[in-house]
Amino acid sequence: MALTACTPASSRLLTPTSSPVRTAEAARAVTGRTVSFDLRAAPTALDLAGKSAQTWSYGSIPAQALRASVGDTIRVKLDNGLPEETTIHWHGLALRNDMDGVPGVTQPAIAAGDAFTYEYTAPHAGTYWFHPHVGTQIDRGLYGALIIDDPNEPLRYDEEWVVILDDWLDGVTATPDQVLEELSAGMQPMSGMEGMGPMAMGNMLMGAESDLLGGDAGDVFYPEYLINGRPAADPETYSSSPGRRVRIRMINAGGDTAFRVALGGHRMTVVHTDGFPVTPFEADAVLIGMGERYDVLVTLADGAFPLVAAAEGKEARGFAIVRTGSGSAPAPDADIPELSGLVATADRLTAASDVALPNRQPDRQLAIELTGSMEQYDWGFGGRRFDFDRPLDQPWQIRSGERVRIEFTNSTDMWHPVHLHGHTFQHAGGGPRKDTSVVLPQQTLTVDFDADNPGRWLVHCHNIYHGEAGMMGVVAYQA
Known part of the structure; x- marks a missing residue:
């Protein structure tokens, strides 16, 4: 059966704690080991090369990486020391539905001063991350890496480096809430600015352009761009030895910025995206949209080299x-040729044979149109903005066991990184397995996934300001 629009919500939907959700969790292979962590979300100060920015974090920015193995039970107690409610979303994990961290969809928000314990089985190996799913909190310092190890890891390397990229403004020029308020008033295009390059107008950025992103690269002005919580004026140094083979796990935790990442004097071999292996692909640089992750292998040369995360289109x-x-x-402004070399993007990658979906015709098709504009700031799906007070109104409905095809059609003049919770999809034509993918302006991205994780799952743009303006929806399993 094919659906090309939202169906009425009158049909009974599975709840996050229903029997099928519990059954799916019980069916996961387990090691019998429990790994426990404590997190506290609270106000903090971030040192930006001697300049202090007041923000929120899980104790450090980024938070200490959480690590477990496939089949482990992960238990995380979150104490909410913030002045408002919060949650944690475990980005990319196909975990049990009631632990996904979406208020009004999978759990009530955790009130200020309260605590909540997340507990779930780690289903797949890979590079994942965690962040809140309340308002614009993700554009503060509330994020960290979640690494799930494969006990039978086939890759051979000597060491790892987790690299978290971020665009930063909180406590420097504005708070994310103030930015959303300013953006929501809309932005009128200004003639005569073509070719002038990016220009800040308050918290807005005009003239950021990228051919790789199909035009407009972003609309928020950030005074700093961070790698592992540190600005270019006070960079992190990763120390190793010549000849060592390093797995670099890259995560884009930004709010409005894609990064083109390159290591001077080196080529990269892309081996994973969004946690799942791909046919190895050699490139000079990697383009990472918000919410995406790329794992690359690099054999280190002798010397000192710049790792550059160019804010795409923002200079x-x-x-x-x-x-x-x-x-x-x-030097931080070192000119490295790799940035203008071959750039790895998702459309160049293919899924490794052991994770490619078996050939199968879709049982159900969902057509999701990305709509809106900067002028009205009315981002949504199908011309409809998400109702945060009634999140389960008109969900896209599917059934367990179906092969589901989604056509994301971008009718806007801007790119959008779309993220589906609780599943990984595969790009059409044997492309990569992912959970977050860039949809270019005026283009269509077709993906398939198997409905094997029952519950209610958010789908949304991972530009935090687009999502909060209304580019969100729910894919829900029928009871």
């Missing part, structure tokens, strides 16, 4: 140093 960058020997540290 700014995050910066870190890789040092394996003597020599002067590279």
Whole structure:
């Protein structure tokens, strides 16, 4: 049966704690081991090269990485020391529905001063991350890496480096809530600015352009771009030895910025995206949209090298140093040819054979149109903005066991990284398995997934300001 629009919500839907959800969790392979963590969300100060920014975090920015193995039970107690309610979403994990961290859809929000314990089985190996799913909190310092190890890891490498990229304004120019309020008033295009480059107007950014992103690269002005919580003026240094093979796990935790990432003097071999392996692909740089993750292998040369995360189209960058020997540290504005070389994007990748979906015709098709504009700031799906007070109004409905095809058609003049909770989909034509993918303006992205994780799952743009303006919806399993 094919559906091309939202069906009425009168049909009974599975609840996050229903029997099928519990049955799916019980069917997961388990190790019998429980790994426990404590997190506290609270106000904090971030040191930006001697300048202090008041923000929120889980104790550090980024939070200490959480690590477990496939089949482990993960137990995380979150104490909410913020002045408002919050949750944690475990981005990319196909976990049990009642632990997904979406207020009004999978759980009540955790009130200020309260606590909640998340507990679930780790279903798949890979690079994931965690962040709130309340308002614009993700554009503060509330994020960290979640690494799920494969006990039978087939890759061979000597060490790992987790690299979290972020665009930063909280406590410097504005709060994310103030930015959303300003954006929501709309932005009128200004003639005569073509070719002038990015120009800040309050918290808005005009003239940020990228061919890779199909035009408009972003609309928020950020005064800083961070790698692992540090600005270019005070960069992190990763120390190693020549000849060492490093797995770099890259995560884009930004709110409005895609990053083009390259390591001076090196090529990268892309081996995973969004936690799932791909046919190895050699490139000079990698383009990472908000919410995406890419794992690359690099064999280190001798010396000191710049790791550059260019804010795509915004003429700014995050910066870190890789040092394996003597020599002067590279400058933050170092010109590296890799940034203009071959850029790995999802459309160039193919899923590894062991994770590719079996050939099967879809049982159900969902047509999701991305709509809206900067002028009205009316981002939504199908011309409809998400109702946060009635999140289960008109969900897209599916049934367990179906092969589901989604056609994301972007009718806007801006790119959008769309994220589906609780599942990984595969790009059409044998492309990669992902949970977050860039849909370019005036283009259609077709993906398939198997409905094997019952519950109610959010689908949304991972530009935090687009999502909060209304580009969200729910895919819900029928009872």
